[in-house]
Amino acid sequence: MAETQQIIDEIQKLAAEHFKVAPDHVAPDDDFFQKLGIDSLQALELLTRLENHFNIELPDYEMQGVVDFRTLADRISQRM
Amino acid sequence: MTDIVKTETLSWSRMDGVIELELHRAPANEIGSQTLADLEAFVAVLPDLQNEASALLIQSSIAAGFCAGADLRELYNTGKSMESNDRVDGVRDFLNRIHAVLNAIDESPLTTIAAVHGTTFGGGFELALVCDLIIADKMTRFCFPELRLGLIPGFGGIPRLKRDLGNAVVRDLLLTGRSMNATKAAQVGLVSQLVGEGKSLVAARSTARQILKFDKGTSIAAKRFVKPIPHAELREEIEIFCDLFSRPAVEAGLRRFVESEDPYPYLP
Numbered sequence: 095m096a097e098t099q100q101i102i103d104e105i106q107k108l109a110a111e112h113f114k115v116a117p118d119h120v121a122p123d124d125d126f127f128q129k130l131g132i133d134s135l136q137a138l139e140l141l142t143r144l145e146n147h148f149n150i151e152l153p154d155y156e157m158q159g160v161v162d163f164r165t166l167a168d169r170i171s172q173r174m
Numbered sequence: 175m176t177d178i179v180k181t182e183t184l185s186w187s188r189m190d191g192v193i194e195l196e197l198h199r200a201p202a203n204e205i206g207s208q209t210l211a212d213l214e215a216f217v218a219v220l221p222d223l224q225n226e227a228s229a230l231l232i233q234s235s236i237a238a239g240f241c242a243g244a245d246l247r248e249l250y251n252t253g254k255s256m257e258s259n260d261r262v263d264g265v266r267d268f269l270n271r272i273h274a275v276l277n278a279i280d281e282s283p284l285t286t287i288a289a290v291h292g293t294t295f296g297g298g299f300e301l302a303l304v305c306d307l308i309i310a311d312k313m314t315r316f317c318f319p320e321l322r323l324g325l326i327p328g329f330g331g332i333p334r335l336k337r338d339l340g341n342a343v344v345r346d347l348l349l350t351g352r353s354m355n356a357t358k359a360a361q362v363g364l365v366s367q368l369v370g371e372g373k374s375l376v377a378a379r380s381t382a383r384q385i386l387k388f389d390k391g392t393s394i395a396a397k398r399f400v401k402p403i404p405h406a407e408l409r410e411e412i413e414i415f416c417d418l419f420s421r422p423a424v425e426a427g428l429r430r431f432v433e434s435e436d437p438y439p440y441l442p
Contacts, residue, residue, distance in 0.1 A: 135202060135238050135293050142313050142355050153352040154317075 181212040206245030229382040243296025289378035300329035317353035323427040333407035
């Protein structure tokens, strides 16, 4: 679980940097669409940044229905 | 430098032998009737512009990306009050016109470069594919989402992707509808230069300056030799698209997309 927590931390850090919010503005179970005020195209920006950072491919159909950082971390860990 | 010609959705100019075409329609350069008309205006003057140019560079000044593809909202809203036959005729006319534009750029004697970033989806991907070189920043994503709507790409995407890449990559992009990041796209040969975030235009301009050093006639001969235009398949694509477009499932898919409040409308 520590590994998943590390992934969550890294996702939140990347999201905060990309969307220019304070790191403590986001939490693992936040709806990142609402919390960050982003749309689907911006979510794909985050996906690209995550793929580049973790050096994986995460097909966007696996993002379907994912709205919080914890579930996103789970999807990423399944690809690592 | 020629004067900058600015239309509602595009602008273009020529400087030191390089023509630059900029897309600037918010929110994501969706290609609807206005963009099509503006592209037709550009292609109409291209023969004159290219007399004193060796390279054409296409780029977007919109932060969201190069181009998100066809304007699906316009497509749905225009067609929803029409009879099925009229709706298909309207789409066929649009496709014939956009194919004429894209074929003109594809066949241009200039060396053409797409400088892309961000969302490069559907018709936007197809616009990039007519260019000889694609220079992408690391945040670019390429996608053919059309199967999600019950359609195939309609602006020449499949024939041109087949021309440029191995069939396995074409099947991956087409049959899964997934988007591919620029790093992977460079690995499979779609992207000729992968650059840092926000650097695609700088790299494309540098490449255009290199092209200017060559004898134009030799570049034309080389391009003609290595870049056949798949005319028969392009025409076939229009027919298949129109056949699919006539099915009720497509209208339903477009309605779902346009009316969706889902955070992932592109990902059914």
